[in-house]
Amino acid sequence: MTPSLVVLTDFFAVTNRALSYAAGLAVPLNAQLVLLHVRYDGMPVPEGYGGQHTPRGERKTDQALLKLAADQTVPTEVDVAQGFLPAALTEAVRRHQPLFVVLGRHSDSTESAELFTSVVMDVLRHAPHPLLVVPTVGWDKFPPRRLLLAVDGQPFAFADQDHQEVLSRLLHATNATLDVVHVTDDAQARPDDGAVLETVRANDLVNVLAESRLHEVYSPTIVAGVLEEAARQEADLLVVVARRHSLLGSLFHSSVTAQLIQESAIPVLVLPAED
Structure with a gap:
């Protein structure tokens, strides 16, 4: 079975940076990527990407996810889940058995950074699986040496x-x-x-x-x-x-x-x- 890395994506640039980091690690690890998108769980989504849960909005989200997957340099699949993030991530871990889960850290404000950290800790409590958190800025070395x-x-x-x-x-x-x-x-x-x-x-x-x-x-x-x-x-x-x-x-x-x-x-x- 080909190992995988599950990447939580919400289309923001910070997450795209985490996705690039994950894709870079997937090459030497001989792994594939799984883009996990959870709708909606109260997490922010960009305007026009299904935030209202309309059929049209969800189709637009699905199309964007497929395009994002196709743009990756390693084999990538899409997993769209419903409900709360910890439960969705627990199921994704059970189904894909990833080496680790990748998240991009939001840090544009103290409030958003604290909210993100609380989400991560909640995920670890419910789905205790290796987790890689990639910050927005402050580092530029890749691959890690x-x-x-x-x-x-x-x-x-x-x-x-x-x-x-x-x-x-x-x-x-x-x-x-x-x-x-x-x-x-x-x-x-x-x-x-x-x-x-x-x-x-x-x-x-x-x-x-x-x-x-x-x-x-x-x-x-x-x-x-x-x-x-x-x-x-x-x-x-x-x-x-x-x-x-x-x-x-x-x-x-x-x-x-x-x-x-x-x-x-x-x-x-x-x-x-x-x-």
Whole structure:
């Protein structure tokens, strides 16, 4: 079965940039694209693209989606769903079994950025699947060559083995390097370096990971520490292991995952893990 990447599309330029990013990754991953369009779920759509749910408007949307698919440089299919986004995405993941889902981050205002982040977290709660969030601006490197993995230093495991393989497949396909960052803040003591690395090795996220690739950082806040290290490393993709209890709102936890999604200047790949 040919692997796929599901791209949530709403026709805005930010999403088209995410689509271009996904199409670029699909080539080395030997994957096809699935354009998922959910109508309407309260998310904004451009004027004239079926916002009123008229037969004519929906036909126009379908035609635009087919044209968008035909314009891609890799095999692309269209999936139009009804109802609420989390349910539609859950069904799309079940049907297409993508390596990961791709979304473009809206950030033209603080309010829209917060709304987008809440939508992403809601999706992760209902459909815990690897998710790649591509920001509007602030980055220009492609393909990603320097990946930074943020971990909390505690053991973790993935419920699905396919999720476990996403990072290694991405590293192999792009010939990228991987560094790991662990942030110690005022609330927690610094753990043993070997123990932190073992949490990564135990999940076979990479074949080999040298101790020199681990960066222990002190910062008053975890988010600031991760983002500062990403900038220092000149990383072009941030990978975050997010536990279910953090998605439900509690460390990596006081919405750290949500803040990284909202504030990162580079694309963020979220890998949901069990508690």
